[in-house]
Amino acid sequence: MSKVTVVGAGNVGATCANVLAFNEVADEVVMLDVKEGVSEGKALDMLQTAALLGFDSKIVGCTNDYAQTANSDVVVITSGIPRKPGMTREELIGVNAGIVKSVAGNILKYSPNAIIVVVSNPMDTMTYLAFKSLGLPKNKVIGMGGTLDSSRFKCYLSKALNANPTEVEGLVIGGHGDTTMIPLTRFASYKGRPVADILDAETLAKVVADTMVGGATLTGLLGTSAWYAPGAAAAYLVESIIHDQKKVIPCCVYLEGEYGQKDICIGVPVLIGKNGVEEIVDYKLNAEEKALFEKSAAAVRATNDVLKEINVL
Ligand SMILES: NC(=O)C1=CN([C@@H]2O[C@H](COP(=O)(O)OP(=O)(O)OC[C@H]3O[C@@H](n4cnc5c(N)ncnc54)[C@H](O)[C@@H]3O)[C@@H](O)[C@H]2O)C=CC1
Numbered sequence: 001m002s003k004v005t006v007v008g009a010g011n012v013g014a015t016c017a018n019v020l021a022f023n024e025v026a027d028e029v030v031m032l033d034v035k036e037g038v039s040e041g042k043a044l045d046m047l048q049t050a051a052l053l054g055f056d057s058k059i060v061g062c063t064n065d066y067a068q069t070a071n072s073d074v075v076v077i078t079s080g081i082p083r084k085p086g087m088t089r090e091e092l093i094g095v096n097a098g099i100v101k102s103v104a105g106n107i108l109k110y111s112p113n114a115i116i117v118v119v120s121n122p123m124d125t126m127t128y129l130a131f132k133s134l135g136l137p138k139n140k141v142i143g144m145g146g147t148l149d150s151s152r153f154k155c156y157l158s159k160a161l162n163a164n165p166t167e168v169e170g171l172v173i174g175g176h177g178d179t180t181m182i183p184l185t186r187f188a189s190y191k192g193r194p195v196a197d198i199l200d201a202e203t204l205a206k207v208v209a210d211t212m213v214g215g216a217t218l219t220g221l222l223g224t225s226a227w228y229a230p231g232a233a234a235a236y237l238v239e240s241i242i243h244d245q246k247k248v249i250p251c252c253v254y255l256e257g258e259y260g261q262k263d264i265c266i267g268v269p270v271l272i273g274k275n276g277v278e279e280i281v282d283y284k285l286n287a288e289e290k291a292l293f294e295k296s297a298a299a300v301r302a303t304n305d306v307l308k309e310i311n312v313l
């Protein structure tokens with residue numbers, strides 16, 4: 001019996017739960033929210049698609065009742081406010097830090113063995129907060145950002161190449177911020193060919209720029225931040241854990257010297273399996289990529305410092 005809880009049944013959480021159930025990733029999917037009746041309603045609505053779509057995962061919704069989340073294998077934290085057009089993710093820290101810290105503590109009481117996937121923004125800092133405040137081993141706390149950013153990178157690459165996104169490889173490391181993301185163009189390929197051999201430098205630079213502000217672009221269009229790709233990206237990560245797929249996925253994890261960084265959670269390529277973080281994969285970065293990574297880490301650290309200023313860490 002596998003069980004996944006999604007905390008926050010808003011746009012991202014409900015989409016994630018829906019993808020998990022539809023793909024039968026877990027036997028049971030629990031959604032928990034503070035808004036009375038919302039999780040219950042969304043769970044029932046999703047269950048009423050089962051006969052149409054043909055899945056048999058159990059879906060449960062509850063209002064702040066952590067007992068229902070007991071013994072989850074994986075818990076996805078999406079609770080917190082999203083940004084509005086013109087805002088950065090970092091501006092959400094004041095509200096979301098308190099929410100993430102209290103939710104993570106409640107989760108641990110009922111699911112002491114769970115692997116925690118943090119989605120709430122600013123995600124790198126919320127992952128660091130969850131890791132530091134829960135005291136779990138570092139393989140058990142994973143931030144979801146690079147998974148989504150890499151999918152957006154592949155989307156923009158596929159548009160430039162006029163190709164199918166599933167035939168494009170590409171990964172984004174670094175922080176999950178408008179200026180901290182690092183789409184690794186040198187490692188991106190289409191049908192095994194480096195994309196730099198196919199696209200001109202100007203086109204590739206635009207793909208990188210569009211990827212970095214991918215979330216901001218959608219926030220401008222939607223009036224709130226995106227949810228289809230974020231929810232699917234979180235579910236993709238959960239699937240690699242639950243089904244022990246051992247996919248290499250860019251994720252935000254605690255580093256102790258890897259990629260030249262210590263005491264920080266930031267995006268790097270990670271082998272994800274039933275134990276959560278099973279290996280931090282060492283892509284050999286060149287000098288330019290290393291410099292970008294250092295700059296990105298410095299920016300994430302500056303946001304982490306705010307946790308102390310606001311007394312949540
Ligand atoms: N890491 C990533 O790649 C992404 C992160 N996000 C972030 O995910 C978060 C959620 O975004 P949306 O789903 O669009 O927001 P939303 O507003 O649609 O949903 C958030 C939900 O959290 C609930 N909530 C608030 N406090 C709670 C608590 N203490 N316990 C349980 N539930 C609580 C709210 O009632 C609401 O239903 C935001 O912080 C957003 O910035 C969004 C997209 C991608």
Ligand SMILES: O=C([O-])CC(=O)C(=O)O
Nearest residue numbers: 083089215216219225226
């Ligand atoms: O843009 C945002 O604020 C939400 C998010 O992290 C994303 O969609 O990448």
